[in-house]
Amino acid sequence: MRKILVMFVMAVVVAAAVFAAGCTGDGKDNAGSTGLKELNFGYQPSTHQIAYMTAMNKGWWEEVIEPYGYTTDPDKNEIQFPTGAPEMQAMLAGEIDVAYVGAAPVISALSTGLEAKIVAAVQTQGSALVLQPDIEYNSPEDLKGLTIATFPAGTIQDTILREWLAENNITVGENTDAGEVDVLPMGPGDAITAMTAKQIDGTFLPSPSPTTLVEEGNGKIVVWSGTMKPNHPCCVLLVSDRLIEENPDLVTALVKTHIKATGYNLANPDEAAHIYANYTKNTYEIASESIANWDGSWVSDPNLIVDGVMDYVSVQKELGYIDNTLTQDQIFDLSFYEKATSA
Incomplete structure (x- = not known):
């Protein structure tokens, strides 16, 4: 009888401890x-x-x-x-x-x-076209023959860049496709790496990527997206x-x-x-x-x-x-x- 009573008391103590933990826990580690x-x-x-x-x-x-x-x-x-x-x-x-x-x-x-x-x-707004420091830029015509990396198809940057190039009568190609400007889909990290390695001529990326390229000496900002498409x-x-x-x-x-x-x-x-x-x-x-x-x-x-x-x-x-x-x-x-x- 004494053994049964002790076991019952221990079970009550354990249950109380579990209940208390459940009531006082913040729940952030285990939402369930x-x-x-x-x-x-x-x-x-x-x-x-x-x-x-x-x-x-x-x-x-x-x-x-x-x-x-x-x-x-x-x-x-x-x-x-x-x-x-x-x-x-x-x-x-x-x-x-x-x-x-x-x-x-x-x-x-x-x-x-x-x-x-x-x-x-x-x-x-808040995106910018950045070119290699040694590339001269005065107008969109200067982009002909260049390769520019931007976000993948259907993104803000891809949409704005393609629309702006079309408005300036510049055709766009991708890789081996014929075009006056090649547009390559890349994320910001890959684009910055390719720019730093001089594998591409420019990028069109959201901030802070343009500033990163400029501050590291790997590019110059030539056009902001708000100039391409005001208040977009x-x-x-x-x-x-x-x-x-x-x-x-x-x-x-x-x-x-x-x-x-x-x-x-x-x-x-x-x-x-x-x-x-x-x-x-x-x-x-x-x-x-x-x-x-x-x-x-x-x-x-x-x-x-x-x-x-x-x-x-x-x-x-x-x-x-x-x-x-x-x-x-x-x-x-x-x-x-x-x-x-x-x-």
């Missing part, structure tokens, strides 16, 4: 133990998307989503992508719920079945339709947090540069110089970019990247920004 769902983010290591990094760095994402039954951990719930094309493939596969990504690859993905909506703007949209905040349907209040909270982070970066550009440097492989000096000298702007209001994004639809149709024209309602849901700013 708290019943919280994991929210997965996608982003790119560009100064265009520092709003995402600032919100994660300061714990704002975790703070705002937990009341809605979600958690996120940068060690396992964020995925960094070199460009928007693979990021949209990941979203199509259901691997990410929220994406900081260029508007153009969103259009390409939506046309192939992605179910998601742009709920906020992130940034405009670039990055956006994209949310899956599934998340919108399951938890629209959470989506409003995400947009509020993005607005907060954008405003913080605008008011504190030096700290934004430090956050970016700590989040990526770039130095603070490169980040700070890029933010000070780019032609881009951090924004959040999606109404500012609707016309520009719809123009991308027309351009991508002309380039053969999409088969069907998308409507504004198929691309945007402006209601979340309205709710986020009305409270």
Whole structure:
């Protein structure tokens, strides 16, 4: 009888300890133990998307989503992508719920079945054409015979570069295809490496890559994207339709947090540069110089970019990247920004 009683008491003590651990644990290491769902983010290591990094760095994402039954951990719930094309493939596969990504690859993905909506703007302009230091440039005509690396087909940079070259009556080829300018698809790391090795003549990349090339003596900026296409949209905040349907209040909270982070970066550009440097492989000096000298702007209001994004639809149709024209309602849901700013 005594042995049975001792065993019963020990079982009660162990059960109490387990219960206490379950009640006091923070749940961040194992979302399943708290019943919280994991929210997965996608982003790119560009100064265009520092709003995402600032919100994660300061714990704002975790703070705002937990009341809605979600958690996120940068060690396992964020995925960094070199460009928007693979990021949209990941979203199509259901691997990410929220994406900081260029508007153009969103259009390409939506046309192939992605179910998601742009709920906020992130940034405009901010990419640059960089040529080898010894190449003379006075006009687009000087690009004839050159090889330029940019992001893959369907991305912002690819779309803008091809449209601009066409407007200047310059034909584009790829590798062995005939063209006055060869355009090669590359991520930022590969493009910078190829430029440094003088394997290509130029790049058209988002910041801070142009500044990196200039500061390292491997290039000179000759045209900013805002000159090619004034006030053009670039990055956006994209949310899956599934998340919108399951938890629209959470989506409003995400947009509020993005607005907060954008405003913080605008008011504190030096700290934004430090956050970016700590989040990526770039130095603070490169980040700070890029933010000070780019032609881009951090924004959040999606109404500012609707016309520009719809123009991308027309351009991508002309380039053969999409088969069907998308409507504004198929691309945007402006209601979340309205709710986020009305409270």
